């Protein structure tokens with residue numbers, strides 16, 4: 030078992046010190062100010078906000094009609110079927126693809142007759158968006174995806190306002206389809222709640238009841254201020270289907286195609302790429318969008334041979350069945366060491382459940398905080414709730430096999446971990462009933478488990494070398510707390526294509542890729558750090574809340590920093 034690496038709290042201490050200097054009064058020490066700060070940023074659900082700087086109007090939540098519920102659910106079914114059948118992907122038997130033969134003049138000028146030839150490793154969010162962005166700029170694109178079908182993990186994801194802007198710039202049709210398919214979450218409350226009764230104020234006694242809001246986020250106003258569309262939640266297979274149908278030409282993705290090795294021919298002369306099935310491909314640019322256990326990164330950074338593999342991290346490539354999930358859990362422990370990735374300390378159970386949540390009209394996203402665990406839930410649209418239960422424990426753990434006494438081991442564990450009836454969980458904590466509401470609506474087979482890994486920002490090693498670059502989770506794996514992993518991958522794809530579109534001669538490629546890296550590294554580094562820190566602080570909230578002054582101060586800092594964090598995330602330029 031891998032020893033869990035603890036977070037470095039240095040950034041928090043620095044932030045805290047800075048805030049202490051900047052905050053002019055100590056009035057925040059009263060809990061009422063926690064609830065009301067900052068007053069101007071509270072979400073108004075009644076009033077329409079039409080900002081002078083923007084033509085985007087604030088959405089007003091109306092309950093989903095039965096037709097909309099059916100539409101969302103049917104769309105998910107059809108997209109999942111397409112994903113399982115690799116609809117829109119190439120047949121591996123076609124022998125006429127452009128990448129099989131090298132360009133006659135590989136060291137050449139780049140123009141509309143001889144556009145850039147781009148090969149992308151991995152057909153997850155990063156790969157598909159990068160392909161769509163490069164295609165929209167007139168480049169030849171092919172994606173090699175190792176999987177034979179997509180196996181989504183954990184249902185829909187938040188496509189936040191920043192990623193929506195990137196998609197809008199890449200391809201209007203893709204943007205419109207995503208907007209149409211998605212369910213707006215920015216029109217209701219999001220935030221952090223106390224999972225169970227806990228917390229003291231100045232050490233004077235019980236202050237916070239289970240289910241109390243600690244922090245509410247307004248994800249709408251920062252988006253509107255920046256002229257961006259409100260965040261939506263969209264099913265992963267639907268995103269894939271839209272990108273396959275509207276973003277790239279049919280047959281761009283070649284499945285069952287695992288990239289093994291690449292060879293740089295040097296000085297703008299291109300690349301020779303070898304797949305595990307023996308196929309050879311030739312390209313001007315290779316983009317590693319192959320996730321946290323990236324093969325391209327392994328070679329780019331000269332990592333050990335067992336640092337890449339099949340274990341999944343994100344949207345695509347999830348375990349197809351329980352046996353595969355168990356194997357992946359063990360493999361990831363070994364890979365993490367050689368790949369210099371970090372076990373986050375959390376295993377994550379997830380499911381998408383067909384259930385109309387009791388708080389659906391008021392709350393779109395909430396986290397119930399507890400000791401060494403937290404329970405995240407999001408409206409998934411179509412009267413479905415997506416939930417994640419993150420529990421702190423060593424990497425590589427697996428659940429017992431079902432038996433006649435316990436046919437639902439995952440569910441049994443989770444119902445105990447988030448027990449809402451006395452005597453509560455193993456710590457004696459009695460949880461808010463919302464976790465149980467969702468768990469009880471989730472069949473055992475719908476619950477997937479995965480250990481969460483992330484990694485340190487690749488500041489010294491970089492994301493590029495010669496005519497090779499990495500993006501998405503391969504470049505900046507992060508904890509899911511900010512819901513930005515896929516969004517940053519989307520921004521990467523946009524930026525990479527923008528830079529590549531300036532190439533006039535193949536000898537320019539190396540410099541242009543360096544520009545891509547330099548324009549992306551600061552932003553993604555900050556977001557990686559915030560996601561990591563956020564995750565570790567969430568689970569340590571319990572300790573914080575029992576320390577006089579520190580608990581309220583921690584809450585204040587979280588509340589006070591959120592508008593700034595969201596403004597940083599929701600920028601129209603990246």
Ligand SMILES: Cc1cc2nc3c(=O)[nH]c(=O)nc-3n(C[C@H](O)[C@H](O)[C@H](O)COP(=O)(O)OP(=O)(O)OC[C@H]3O[C@@H](n4cnc5c(N)ncnc54)[C@H](O)[C@@H]3O)c2cc1C
Pocket residue numbers: 150151152153154155156173174175176183185186187188189286287288289318319320321322323324325338341342343344345346377379417500501502503509512513514515516517518
């Ligand atoms: C619980 C959870 C919730 C999340 N919620 C959100 C959210 O709300 N919003 C958000 O934006 N993000 C979210 N994320 C993060 C997001 O899922 C990932 O950041 C995103 O999927 C990364 O995309 P990617 O394409 O870089 O990598 P991946 O999705 O991992 O795709 C990599 C692909 O490369 C393929 N591959 C790997 N190696 C090779 C090879 N050698 N040759 C060929 N193919 C290869 C894999 O099969 C896979 O299909 C969440 C993540 C988790 C775990």
